[in-house]
Amino acid sequence: MKKSLLLLCASGLFLNLQAQQQKLTFEQTQGKIPSLTNPINTISGWSDEQHYIETDPKTRQQYTVDVKTGTRLPYTPPPKSDVSVMIKDNDVYIQYGKQEPKKLTTDTAAEKNPTLSPDGKYVAFTRNGDLYAVDVTSGKEIRYTTDATDVIYNGYSSWVYFEEILGRPTQYKAFWWSPDSKTIAFMRFDDTKVPMFPINGSTGQHGYVEKTRYPKAGDPNPEVRIGFVPASGGAVTWADFNAKDDQYFGTPYWSFDSSNLMVQWMNRGQDNLKFYAVKPNNGAKTEIYDEKQPSWVDLDYDERITYLGDNKHYILKSDRTGWAHYYLYTLAGKLINPITSGKWQVTKLLKADEKNKIIYFMARKEASTTTDLYRVNYDGKGLKRLTFGNYTHQVALSPSGKQFITTYSNVSTPPKQALLDNNGKLIREIADSKSPDFGKFAIGKTEMITIPTDDGYLLPAVITYPVNFDESKQYPVIFSIYGGPNAGTVTNTWKGTAGQWWANEGIIQIAVDHRASGQFGKEGVALMHRNLSKWEMKDYITAAQWLKAKPWVNPTKLLITGHSYGGYITTMALTKGADYFDYGYAGAPVTSWELYDTSYAERFMDTPQENPEGYKNASVLTYVDQYKGLLRIMHGDMDDNVHMQNTIQLIDKLQDANKHFELMIYPGGRHGWANTKGKHDFSERARFYYLNLLDKPVPADLLK
Numbered sequence: 001m002k003k004s005l006l007l008l009c010a011s012g013l014f015l016n017l018q019a020q021q022q023k024l025t026f027e028q029t030q031g032k033i034p035s036l037t038n039p040i041n042t043i044s045g046w047s048d049e050q051h052y053i054e055t056d057p058k059t060r061q062q063y064t065v066d067v068k069t070g071t072r073l074p075y076t077p078p079p080k081s082d083v084s085v086m087i088k089d090n091d092v093y094i095q096y097g098k099q100e101p102k103k104l105t106t107d108t109a110a111e112k113n114p115t116l117s118p119d120g121k122y123v124a125f126t127r128n129g130d131l132y133a134v135d136v137t138s139g140k141e142i143r144y145t146t147d148a149t150d151v152i153y154n155g156y157s158s159w160v161y162f163e164e165i166l167g168r169p170t171q172y173k174a175f176w177w178s179p180d181s182k183t184i185a186f187m188r189f190d191d192t193k194v195p196m197f198p199i200n201g202s203t204g205q206h207g208y209v210e211k212t213r214y215p216k217a218g219d220p221n222p223e224v225r226i227g228f229v230p231a232s233g234g235a236v237t238w239a240d241f242n243a244k245d246d247q248y249f250g251t252p253y254w255s256f257d258s259s260n261l262m263v264q265w266m267n268r269g270q271d272n273l274k275f276y277a278v279k280p281n282n283g284a285k286t287e288i289y290d291e292k293q294p295s296w297v298d299l300d301y302d303e304r305i306t307y308l309g310d311n312k313h314y315i316l317k318s319d320r321t322g323w324a325h326y327y328l329y330t331l332a333g334k335l336i337n338p339i340t341s342g343k344w345q346v347t348k349l350l351k352a353d354e355k356n357k358i359i360y361f362m363a364r365k366e367a368s369t370t371t372d373l374y375r376v377n378y379d380g381k382g383l384k385r386l387t388f389g390n391y392t393h394q395v396a397l398s399p400s401g402k403q404f405i406t407t408y409s410n411v412s413t414p415p416k417q418a419l420l421d422n423n424g425k426l427i428r429e430i431a432d433s434k435s436p437d438f439g440k441f442a443i444g445k446t447e448m449i450t451i452p453t454d455d456g457y458l459l460p461a462v463i464t465y466p467v468n469f470d471e472s473k474q475y476p477v478i479f480s481i482y483g484g485p486n487a488g489t490v491t492n493t494w495k496g497t498a499g500q501w502w503a504n505e506g507i508i509q510i511a512v513d514h515r516a517s518g519q520f521g522k523e524g525v526a527l528m529h530r531n532l533s534k535w536e537m538k539d540y541i542t543a544a545q546w547l548k549a550k551p552w553v554n555p556t557k558l559l560i561t562g563h564s565y566g567g568y569i570t571t572m573a574l575t576k577g578a579d580y581f582d583y584g585y586a587g588a589p590v591t592s593w594e595l596y597d598t599s600y601a602e603r604f605m606d607t608p609q610e611n612p613e614g615y616k617n618a619s620v621l622t623y624v625d626q627y628k629g630l631l632r633i634m635h636g637d638m639d640d641n642v643h644m645q646n647t648i649q650l651i652d653k654l655q656d657a658n659k660h661f662e663l664m665i666y667p668g669g670r671h672g673w674a675n676t677k678g679k680h681d682f683s684e685r686a687r688f689y690y691l692n693l694l695d696k697p698v699p700a701d702l703l704k
Helices: 002-020 159-165 500-504 521-528 534-548 565-573 598-605 612-617 620-626 645-656 674-694
Strands: 042-048 051-055 062-066 072-074 083-088 091-096 111-116 122-127 130-135 141-143 152-154 175-177 183-190 196-201 208-213 223-230 247-249 261-267 272-278 285-292 305-307 313-318 325-330 335-338 345-353 358-364 372-377 392-397 403-410 413-421 426-432 446-452 458-464 475-480 508-512 553-563 583-587 630-636 662-666
Touching: 042 392, 083 111, 091 111, 091 122, 111 175, 122 175, 130 183, 159 598, 223 247, 223 261, 313 345, 325 345, 345 392, 358 392, 372 392, 446 534, 458 500, 458 534, 475 534, 475 674, 508 534, 521 534, 534 553, 534 565, 553 565, 553 674, 565 583, 565 620, 565 630, 583 674, 620 645, 630 645, 630 674, 662 674
Parallel strands: 475 508, 475 553, 553 583, 583 630, 630 662
Antiparallel strands: 042 051, 051 062, 062 072, 083 091, 111 122, 122 130, 130 141, 152 183, 175 183, 183 223, 196 208, 247 261, 261 272, 272 285, 305 313, 313 325, 325 335, 345 358, 358 372, 392 403, 403 413, 413 426, 446 458, 458 508
């Protein structure tokens, strides 16, 4: 009798709590009004061993905080480091502290990527495809190269290098100061043989054409040379490579003493990576590392090699065993020993403590969906996890490595911050973003799950249920994906409030990573070799079947959505996978891989000439006759990455097959259009979801 009474009381309290809770408003879900969380300061580094630096996200004001007392004072960078270079009105300026910026150039042409030499005496930049510098003190301009044309660029990337090899954060920069400031290394690109792809702008009466040198799969690549030039000017010394060879060069690394440049070389087939130590004074090269893989080897943007200060060793990151790990090498290329090993992935090397022969690094070891800080000795012994719990951690390590601050969260815990020592002992809690009003709101529960495949994989997924979820009801589903190789999106982190509006409206939201997403190491990623879409679609179809087998899922309202590679998978889902998906909302999709660039497409597929059947099987165009459901395609008409040609060829096929679909073009849009058309983009997505998933009109507030 007492037990029954207690259960009734507990049930009544729960129902009463639910009744007292309120749903988040639309403004709250968009972060415009505080609700579940409050902003916490960003940890942006350490000023010294006893003070860390935090930045107020609203004011951008920086503060230095005493680790022992918590005393917080405004932070002013030291004079030597408080110098910046910038472009204003197409000219180069330098600024010391809060002084007025000093103008260094007066040319009418636009300068790009101003970069201060380590000793602060020069600023290097490119102008019209040539490499220059200016002496900061005298204002004297130095021109290093003179042969730039519309297809030759010195220190400024060819498009495919910017996008795929050196990386977008470089902003096309392709030159590197030596640590002693005496030499600049740079890449020279010759796009003469690279086909031109026209991108048509539609503004004005007659429009205009951007002529981009864009090598599509199987096309000639740019010819690349690596040069060295003295900071004070003089003749260029070229590295001893044959520019006519079909090859790639990755991001180079200067040695600490500036005696050589480590150059990453890769063959066109991208299955053989070599490192060469190149002498800047004569261009002579010495091979010090050679790696081959049966699938491909990735050219990392950074952190492939970390030189050690003893000028005798480097630490290499490689996934040659099927999992990314660190290895200790001599400068001559002799392997000393693996530092880490096992069926888990290292992600970032934070510090090499050379005195104690210890490295501190981030890794996905406890679970593939979380990241932790570890330390281990150079010899691979003494591996220790320093962070805690079932969380994803972002770490700022102190200069000595003796303490660190972690910003951590999981799907049910908003971000928190804590200070720990290098044994993992908690020193103190710093901040908690969880609002005091957190419990006042009724929100959709988010949890980490796995979905089993018929051949033994447990696919990681994160799912958000509707507010007041009722298993006796049926709900529509939004299935969000990206799907590219080694590009998983499922992490055990706090998801914010953006998805809570759809939870309010009664929609289940899920993200799933397939077996080649990186969750299962390079071992899993390599399965995609020569057959893009095969394993992604198998696993996403498995997830769709899993969902539709649930009594609480509406079996006719499963929508899949993604952008770029995610757009590709979405269009595949409504063609090849149309028996399992009902709606698709695709942004900027690749529709056939011979339409994409050499470096990316061939890394996974080889060339169309080498793998014609693989390209056919991986093309959305192959499966147009299987299309059903309803697909919305969005594309920017000036996308210089995934050309609108992809969408045009798909809709041409859909029209020929007399298929119904929807299309939204964003004029002037590049690979994204949020900056110019973001409001319309959101309104259109809302209309599509309400009309097709919820069967009701869009609330007027969402369209303001």
